[in-house]
Amino acid sequence: MDKLSNTDIEKKLLRYPDWDYFDDALHAEFEFENFKDCFSAMSRIAFECEAQNHHPNWTNVYNVLTISLSTHDAGGVTDKDFKLIEAIEAIVEPEE
Known part of the structure; x- marks a missing residue:
């Protein structure tokens, strides 16, 4: 899986306001x-x-x-991390 660009990461993070990007990883x-x-x-x-x-x-x-999430094999953040964020968000903040 390919590492995402900073621009792609920032765009994807718009959907997840509880998460931040720094040090080549996503944090919440x-x-x-x-x-x-x-x-x-x-x-x-x-x-x-x-x-x-x-x-x-x-x-x-x-x-x-x-x-803290990153894809170690890719050396940074990938779509794999965002897939896991989606699942984490569903668990920690269930829809009412």
């Missing part, structure tokens, strides 16, 4: 009501990551989940 931080809700979202995201065979760098401190 999500805050939940409590640790249980955060860990539950992480578990659901983990299953999606396995299904897509694409795994983020992430950390969790109590109710905050910090995610």
